[in-house]
Amino acid sequence: MLSLTCAYGIQASLYLAREVKTSTFVPTHRIASELGVPYHFLKKILQRLSEHGITRSVRSTKGGITLAKSADDISIWDIMTALGDVSRFETECLLKLPECDANHPCVMHSSWAIQKRQFQSMLKSHSLNDGTETVGNMIALAKKHHQAETAVS
Amino acid sequence: MLSLTCAYGIQASLYLAREVKTSTFVPTHRIASELGVPYHFLKKILQRLSEHGITRSVRSTKGGITLAKSADDISIWDIMTALGDVSRFETECLLKLPECDANHPCVMHSSWAIQKRQFQSMLKSHSLNDGTETVGNMIALAKKHHQAETAVS
DNA sequence: TTGTAATGAGATATTTTAGTCCCATATAAT
DNA sequence: ATTATATGGGACTAAAATATCTCATTACAA
Numbered sequence: 001m002l003s004l005t006c007a008y009g010i011q012a013s014l015y016l017a018r019e020v021k022t023s024t025f026v027p028t029h030r031i032a033s034e035l036g037v038p039y040h041f042l043k044k045i046l047q048r049l050s051e052h053g054i055t056r057s058v059r060s061t062k063g064g065i066t067l068a069k070s071a072d073d074i075s076i077w078d079i080m081t082a083l084g085d086v087s088r089f090e091t092e093c094l095l096k097l098p099e100c101d102a103n104h105p106c107v108m109h110s111s112w113a114i115q116k117r118q119f120q121s122m123l124k125s126h127s128l129n130d131g132t133e134t135v136g137n138m139i140a141l142a143k144k145h146h147q148a149e150t151a152v153s
Numbered sequence: 154m155l156s157l158t159c160a161y162g163i164q165a166s167l168y169l170a171r172e173v174k175t176s177t178f179v180p181t182h183r184i185a186s187e188l189g190v191p192y193h194f195l196k197k198i199l200q201r202l203s204e205h206g207i208t209r210s211v212r213s214t215k216g217g218i219t220l221a222k223s224a225d226d227i228s229i230w231d232i233m234t235a236l237g238d239v240s241r242f243e244t245e246c247l248l249k250l251p252e253c254d255a256n257h258p259c260v261m262h263s264s265w266a267i268q269k270r271q272f273q274s275m276l277k278s279h280s281l282n283d284g285t286e287t288v289g290n291m292i293a294l295a296k297k298h299h300q301a302e303t304a305v306s
Numbered sequence: 307t308t309g310t311a312a313t314g315a316g317a318t319a320t321t322t323t324a325g326t327c328c329c330a331t332a333t334a335a336t
Numbered sequence: 337a338t339t340a341t342a343t344g345g346g347a348c349t350a351a352a353a354t355a356t357c358t359c360a361t362t363a364c365a366a
Contacts, residue, residue: 001154001241001242001247002247002249003243004249007247007248008249010154010248011249011250014260034289042234043194056276074172076261088154089154092154094155094160095155095158095160095163095164095291096155096161096164097164097291097294097295098161098294098295099294099298100294100295100299103288104290104294105287106287106290106291107167107279107283107284107285107287107288107291108279109231109273109287111279112275113231115268115271115272116154117270118263118271119268120267122268123262124186126260126264130260131260132260134259134260135260136264137257137258137259138248138250138253138260141250141251141252141253141257142250142251142252144252145251145252
């Protein structure tokens with residue numbers, strides 16, 4: 001549904017939303033290990049989020065990354081947009097027909113248009129401050145999961 | 154949203170639904186050229202659909218492929234299932250958290266659960282016989298599009 | 307000022323998905 | 337029988353997404 005890149009970006013942003021109060025910089029390696037996400041990969045993703053004004057970073061001994069604005073002002077959709085993962089939910093035809101539009105609709109066009117609208121508004125309505133109580137959940141389960149994985153290998 | 158494989162599979166099935174009345178076999182190369190879809194790739198996809206009882210094929214001079222049952226009895230969802238492209242709309246967590254479920258929900262869990270249900274029922278409710286009038290649209294536009302493309306190259 | 311721990315950035319590797327090629331096999335027509 | 341035209345299926349290639357590696361740069365701290 002979402003690219004892994006995008007899913008990781010959202011996970012990390014939610015982590016930050018809970019962790020940083022005001023301008024507390026969290027090092028990426030900590031986020032990566034807490035969430036069980038590949039460090040180098042996450043670093044690039046957060047870099048892109050910084051370029052788009054979602055996060056802000058400083059490089060130093062006590063450096064790291066933080067949210068560039070209030071968690072209330074960042075939606076899931078914003079992050080997807082920053083990571084270029086939204087055209088699927090805007091313009092794109094479900095059947096990938098290149099010239100499908102309202103004037104020349106494919107079989108699925110109108111149903112799909114409705115679904116896209118709903119999905120979009122759902123993603124726009126969730127800010128990084130929503131359900132912060134479940135973020136603990138996320139971290140705990142992620143940790144548990146990749147501990148189980150590393151135990152196997 | 155859907156894999157290309159799946160989108161091609163649905164396109165071809167819709168084409169068949171319009172083309173075959175009863176046991177008329179259509180050669181794959183015709184479907185491919187009408188829809189502007191890579192022939193060899195489509196052949197494999199239709200092969201998989203035949204294995205899953207969606208289509209039926211015969212190899213001969215006048216051979217080709219046809220629907221294995223009435224177009225009314227084949228839904229978009231059926232094709233997605235045959236091509237293994239449904240887990241996204243069933244179990245999978247939007248944020249790709251491996252252990253997310255109703256008991257340990259992530260931030261998006263409940264909203265996403267609702268969306269998934271709606272997606273599913275939408276996809277299940279469309280049979281290959283729906284909106285056959287738009288299938289002509291699809292073919293005309295596909296043709297127009299890949300003619301434009303080949304003109305460029 | 308020197309060392310350390312972080313990000314920035316570009317190159318490279320791996321995996322998955324998409325797309326192609328080749329040859330065997332089946333069936334209808336001549 | 338032989339030929340023509342289709343699918344079946346395995347091997348191969350290409351492109352995109354995912355993941356890793358290396359080194360430079362920044363800023364704090366001893």
